[in-house]
Amino acid sequence: MGKISILENRLPFGKLRARWYKATILLLAFVLIVVNWRRSCISSYSYTDKENTILYHDEDCVSLVVFTANMFIWGLITPMVLLTELVTGKAIFGQRHCDSPDDGYHCHKDISRLWGPYSPYFAVDTADDSTLNRYHGCEVTFANVLSRHGARYPTGGASAGIKITINKIQSQATSYSRKTDFMKTFKYSLGADALTSFGQQEMYNSGVRFYRRYESLAFNNDPFFRFSAQGRVIDSGEKFTQGFIDEKTKRTGEPVGQYPPAVLVYEGYPFNNTMDHGTCREFEMGKFSGVASAAQTEYATIFTAPIIEWLKKEIIGVDLTPQDAINLMSLCPFYTVAEPTGDPLPKFCNLFSKDEFKSYNYYLSLGKFYGYGPGNPLGPAQGIGYTNELISRLTGTPVNDSTTTNSTLDGDPSTFPLDRRLYADFSHDNTMTSIFSALNLFHGMKNLSTTELDQTSKFNAAELVPFASRMYVEKLQCEDNKKEEFVRVLINEQIMELKACKADKKGRCTVGAFVDSLQWARDGGNWAECGWPYEISEQKRKEKKKQESKITKQT
Numbered sequence: 001m002g003k004i005s006i007l008e009n010r011l012p013f014g015k016l017r018a019r020w021y022k023a024t025i026l027l028l029a030f031v032l033i034v035v036n037w038r039r040s041c042i043s044s045y046s047y048t049d050k051e052n053t054i055l056y057h058d059e060d061c062v063s064l065v066v067f068t069a070n071m072f073i074w075g076l077i078t079p080m081v082l083l084t085e086l087v088t089g090k091a092i093f094g095q096r097h098c099d100s101p102d103d104g105y106h107c108h109k110d111i112s113r114l115w116g117p118y119s120p121y122f123a124v125d126t127a128d129d130s131t132l133n134r135y136h137g138c139e140v141t142f143a144n145v146l147s148r149h150g151a152r153y154p155t156g157g158a159s160a161g162i163k164i165t166i167n168k169i170q171s172q173a174t175s176y177s178r179k180t181d182f183m184k185t186f187k188y189s190l191g192a193d194a195l196t197s198f199g200q201q202e203m204y205n206s207g208v209r210f211y212r213r214y215e216s217l218a219f220n221n222d223p224f225f226r227f228s229a230q231g232r233v234i235d236s237g238e239k240f241t242q243g244f245i246d247e248k249t250k251r252t253g254e255p256v257g258q259y260p261p262a263v264l265v266y267e268g269y270p271f272n273n274t275m276d277h278g279t280c281r282e283f284e285m286g287k288f289s290g291v292a293s294a295a296q297t298e299y300a301t302i303f304t305a306p307i308i309e310w311l312k313k314e315i316i317g318v319d320l321t322p323q324d325a326i327n328l329m330s331l332c333p334f335y336t337v338a339e340p341t342g343d344p345l346p347k348f349c350n351l352f353s354k355d356e357f358k359s360y361n362y363y364l365s366l367g368k369f370y371g372y373g374p375g376n377p378l379g380p381a382q383g384i385g386y387t388n389e390l391i392s393r394l395t396g397t398p399v400n401d402s403t404t405t406n407s408t409l410d411g412d413p414s415t416f417p418l419d420r421r422l423y424a425d426f427s428h429d430n431t432m433t434s435i436f437s438a439l440n441l442f443h444g445m446k447n448l449s450t451t452e453l454d455q456t457s458k459f460n461a462a463e464l465v466p467f468a469s470r471m472y473v474e475k476l477q478c479e480d481n482k483k484e485e486f487v488r489v490l491i492n493e494q495i496m497e498l499k500a501c502k503a504d505k506k507g508r509c510t511v512g513a514f515v516d517s518l519q520w521a522r523d524g525g526n527w528a529e530c531g532w533p534y535e536i537s538e539q540k541r542k543e544k545k546k547q548e549s550k551i552t553k554q555t
């Protein structure tokens with residue numbers, strides 16, 4: 001809808017130039033058409049009468065519509081577009097703006113929502129209360145957002161794997177089909193770990209959205225910000241803040257001053273961090289550290305078998321493994337989010353069918369489910385600390401937790417205030433999955449099948465933890481029951497069914513019932529099984545391991 005954000009000014013210069021070219025060309029085209037159309041009428045159909053006055057037979061003119069169409073297609077547009085593309089080096093009509101604050105990513109919906117955690121953010125449900133001044137007679141009195149960072153390049157580990165696959169294909173292939181021919185000369189060129197410029201735009205838009213949705217509060221309350229201290233998370237939080245401030249400036253018409261710096265929470269052992277896991281020994285390197293990869297390996301062998309079969313016919317002579325197939329599929333999402341506008345799709349996307357991406361999405365969902373979610377006996381435990389912090393914010397009482405909270409930070413009102421109306425935390429998909437689990441959002445969910453795609457499951461990583469994913473926890477004061485305060489939870493604009501506290505039809509539970517339903521987390525859950533603290537020798541081993549695979553873990 002032509003929403004132009006301030007961030008666009010920072011796009012590479014070529015893009016802006018391309019826009020000016022387009023406008024100038026269109027204007028020029030329009031002028032030329034009208035002039036030529038008039039000329040065509042005058043020259044062909046004018047005559048003089050007895051008094052030598054020139055008369056025109058306008059009705060004999062070729063219709064302006066037909067004339068314009070012909071001019072446009074053959075006379076102007078085609079060469080102009082070619083010329084412009086030549087000058088700017090970019091496909092003009094191939095690019096669209098695919099991300100907007102209210103709906104998120106809205107291009108290529110058929111496959112872009114099947115890329116698990118590598119899907120660009122999209123609003124799962126555009127609820128009727130998308131701007132929340134009043135909702136069914138309720139007023140929002142509190143909102144807490146927990147957000148994942150925006151789209152990033154593959155992690156260092158994933159990049160290495162992708163390069164191995166590409167090298168293998170290029171060194172072993174004896175011939176390529178027409179469809180795969182581009183791989184012969186393909187050079188893998190993406191960065192690693194960092195937020196992409198599309199990812200920055202996602203986060204900026206997320207800040208705009210947060211302001212819009214909670215305008216009645218945001219109008220005169222500043223959010224309290226906490227960032228898990230990794231580069232792309234910090235960058236994400238900053239872009240979000242900028243989007244929030246710019247939207248506020250626009251809506252209120254007044255300049256908004258600088259906010260105090262966000263609280264940074266260190267990542268990695270031995271730091272306690274409720275937004276990034278890392279201190280539970282049995283989970284990180286003990287008996288539950290391999291649950292996810294076991295589940296994924298089993299399903300990968302099954303779903304990639306037919307893919308490998310046809311790939312081997314397209315690229316002759318290469319000994320492809322399930323991991324190679326998955327790496328090739330991942331180039332579709334990663335090259336998409338590497339485009340500043342999230343468009344066009346790279347050639348890799350055309351290789352695979354929608355059903356194949358469905359399986360890919362399921363494979364990635366299994367990783368979250370058995371890694372950090374209800375399928376891992378210690379998955380939900382990684383979300384206990386954040387759950388207790390949330391209870392503390394909802395009820396205005398001090399944090400009571402001995403799992404992943406940092407008591408130094410949480411005990412200090414300057415780093416963990418309890419009197420704010422808006423909170424904004426920035427984290428990762430893995431720990432967010434754990435937090436959703438500890439919050440009982442997957443109450444009663446059965447283990448996912450690792451042998452076939454479970455069509456009925458509501459556990460879908462693309463809807464839960466895509467890039468720039470967000471959970472809103474709201475407190476409401478409602479007219480139909482003034483004595484109670486209510487809680488609602490939304491993930492990516494979809495209202496969660498709070499089964500554990502028996503939510504009403506509007507998706508609400510009273511604050512009391514919600515807190516009661518979190519008894520497991522309040523009691524410390526099964527954190528005792530983690531084996532904290534690590535032995536010193538183990539700590540050393542862990543640090544070494546962390547050095548080696550530093551960036552592969554956190555997504």
Ligand SMILES: *[C@@H]1O[C@H](CO)[C@@H](O)[C@H](O)[C@H]1NC(C)=O
Nearest residue numbers: 266270271272273406408409
């Ligand atoms: C707690 O946070 C403080 C302030 O950032 C930091 O100095 C300390 O090392 C942290 N402790 C743990 C165990 O995370």
Ligand SMILES: *[C@@H]1O[C@H](CO)[C@@H](O)[C@H](O)[C@H]1NC(C)=O
Nearest residue numbers: 291370374375376377446447
């Ligand atoms: C779900 O799977 C995990 C990991 O394999 C296992 O430990 C757990 O017992 C399973 N739960 C149920 C209810 O089958």
Ligand SMILES: *[C@@H]1O[C@H](CO)[C@@H](O)[C@H](O)[C@H]1NC(C)=O
Nearest residue numbers: 272402403405406407408532
């Ligand atoms: C970090 O967490 C552990 C429990 O997992 C706790 O014993 C320790 O006191 C915490 N440290 C801080 C500074 O909160």
Ligand SMILES: *[C@@H]1O[C@H](CO)[C@@H](O)[C@H](O)[C@H]1NC(C)=O
Nearest residue numbers: 400401402521522523524525
């Ligand atoms: C804090 O939580 C523990 C359980 O983990 C509980 O026994 C204790 O009563 C709680 N303290 C307060 C002040 O609520």
